[in-house]
Amino acid sequence: MPTTPIPTQPGATDDAWLADLNAAQRDAALAGLGAPDGGAPLLIIAGAGTGKTNTLAHRVAALIASGARPESILLLTFSRRAADEMKRRALRLLARAASGDTRLAGLELPWSGTFHAIGARLVREFAQAIGLDPGFSILDREDAADLMNLARHDAGLANRRKRFPQKGTCLSIYSAVVNTGDPLDQVLQASFPWCREWADELRALFLAYVEAKQAQAVLDYDDLLLYWARMAEHPAIAGELSARYAHVLVDEYQDTNRLQSDILRAIKPDGRGLTVVGDDAQSIYAFRGATVRNILDFPEQFDGSRQVTLEQNYRSSPQILAASNAVIALSGEGFDKTLWSARPDGAAPALVSVRDDADQAGYIVDRTLARRESGMRLKSQAVLFRAAHHSARLEIELTRRNVPFVKFGGLRFLEAAHVKDLLATLRWAHNPRDRVAGFRAIQLLAGIGPKTAATILDSLAAAPPGSELLAEQPVPGHCREAWSHFVERLAAVAEPGAPWPAAFERLADWYAGQIERLYDDAAMRDADIRQLAHLAATYPDATHFLTELALDPPEASSGEAGVPLRDEDYLVLSTIHSAKGQEWRAVTVLNVVDGCIPSDLATGDAAEIDEERRLLYVAMTRAREELDLMLPKRFYVTHQSGLGDRHVYASRTRFIPNAIRHHFRDASWPPPPPPLQGSAVSRQTAIDLAASMRAMWK
DNA sequence: GCTGCTAACCTTTTT
C-alpha cells in the first residue's frame, strides 16, 4: 500500500493529470478529498455527454492518490462494463500522476460492480450470520417466474373461474412492492389496477413464494438487494460495512430505487464519504422501481451536502444538443442546467419520412453503407429503438445485404431454452434443494414428465441431506439406464474439487445427446452449447460461473451468426435502455412516432409519459455528429395471419411538437425521382434508332 | 403418466 501520498491535494490544480478537466469537473473530482471521513455528501449532476465517467475516474484516482486504500472504495455502477471502464481510466490516471511509480502496478478496485453483483458477494459473505446457506443459487427472472408459477399452482390459483394474473405479472407486482417499499394495495392501485381484486390472494401467494425460496436456498434478483438492505440494518453488520467502505461512489444515481437508497443510508447514515452522480433528465428505469426522487431529494436527505453541476457537453454538435435540449425542456421538474457544446457545427438532426418499415430499413442500410464509404466505421454508427422487436425488419435487410451487426438488448443468449436447460442442470447439481432447476433438469430425460419429476423432488426433499439416494429414485423401468448415466454426470460435476471446466464439458456432452430429441433445430442449439462450454472455461469454478452469468450476462446477441470477434467491424443495434452511457458518431432512432415513443403501453399517466420523453432524450444525446429520427408513415398491424395488409397511419411523436420543429430538418426516402429536363441533344436531335434495329435483320 | 395436439391469450424497457 502507498505510504507516502502522491502530492495531490485540493488546490493543487496545476497537476498535469488534472489539466484535461474543466473547472466544474475538477471541483467534482477533488471535493472534500482531504477530509478523514471522506468529506461532505457530494451530488454531481452530470448532463449527457459532460464527461461524467472521466470525472468519476479522476475522483477515484484522486482518492487513491491521497491515501485511500483501493479496497476501501465501493464503486456502484450500472453494469460491469461501466465498472471496468472506470477502473481502466482511473488506473491510467494514477500511473500518470505517479509517473510510473511501481506501487501502482496491478492495482485493483475489488469492490466495483452493479448493486446486484456486490449484493451477491456480501450476502454470500455474511450468509452464515444471517442464517442462509452460503451455497445459495440465484434465480434469473424467468426462473423466479417459474417458481412463482409453482406456488401459484400449489395455491390453486391457476384455474379459477375468473383469470388470475399470469406468473410474470405476479412476479412484477411482487418485485414492485419489494423495490419501491410501497404497500401492496398502493402498488396495485398505481401500476396494476386490473389486479386489485386479487390483493388477498396475491399476498398469500407472495408468502408462499418467499417460503419456497427459503426452503430451496435460492435468491431472486430482488433478494440480493433486500437481504443486503435488511442485514445492513443490524448495527454489527452496518458498523462493519461502513468501516470497510470509507468511500462510496454511485453512478447513474437517477436510476436507483428506494431499496438501493436504503442500502446507502445504512452504510453511510450521514452521507459523509458518499458521492452520487447522475442526471435526472436521463431517468428511464421507473418501471423497475427506480425513483427520480432519490436524486431530486438528495440535498434534503443529507445535511450539508455539496452539489456540482457539469454543463459543458463534449459529445454532440451544437445542433444535436440544441434539439435535445428543446425536447427535454418540455418536461416538468428537474435540476436547472443548460448544456452547451464547444464542438464544431454539424447538420441539424433530420426527421426522415419514409413510407413504411421496409423503406425505413432500406434507408438505414443505404445511409450506413454510404457513411462507411466515406470513412466512418460501422462501429461508430448505431441504430436505437424502443422495443427489441422494432429492429426485426432491419435485421432481415442487413443480413440480406451482408452488413454485419450486433444487437444489444432483447432476447439474450441465456434466455434460450437449451441454454437454460444446461444451466439448470448444473445449478441443480450444486444445489439439490433448488426445485426449479431440478424440475427442469429431470424432465430432460425421455419418458420423464412433470409427475415423475415432482415425485423424485419430493422424495429427495424428505431424504437426509447429503445422502446418495439420487441413483435409487423411482423412475419408470425403461428410463433406468438413461437415469443412471444422468446421475453419474451430475455427481461428477457436483463433487467437491471436480475438475473445472472438464466436468462441465462432460455434462454438456450429455446434454448435447438430448438436443436432437428435444428440439427441431438441433444444429444451431448445439453450437450454442459448445459456446457455453467455451465460456465456462473463463471462470474459475461453477459458483462463479453461475453467479456472474446470472448477474452480468453476455449482453450481445446477433442471430445465428454468433457474436462477431472484437476486432471485426459491425453496426450496433440496441434498445435505448441498453444504449445508456454510450455514444456514436452517427445515430439513427427507429419509429419516432406516437405508439412507439411513447409506447402505446406506457401512456397511462403523466409520469409515464415523461419517462418516455426522457427515453427519446437519452437516444438523441447518444449522437456526436449525425442524428436521424425515422418517421415511418404506415404501420403494419402485427396480429394478422400470413400476408395481410392491415395497417395504421402513424404520426410524429408528440415529443417533437411544431414549436420546436425548427431544430430539425426534413428529409424523405426514397428520394423523389429527378425531374425530366434533359439536355439539348435529348430534345432536339432526331436519330432513327428504329431504322438501325430493322437493319440488323436485313 | 407422457406426449402431442388445439384453442385461447397477450404482446416494453432490465438487474
Add this chain to the structure above:
DNA sequence: GGTTAGCAGC
C-alpha cells in the same frame, strides 16, 4: 407470432 392451459391418444 409466441406461450400457456386443457384434452385426447398412446
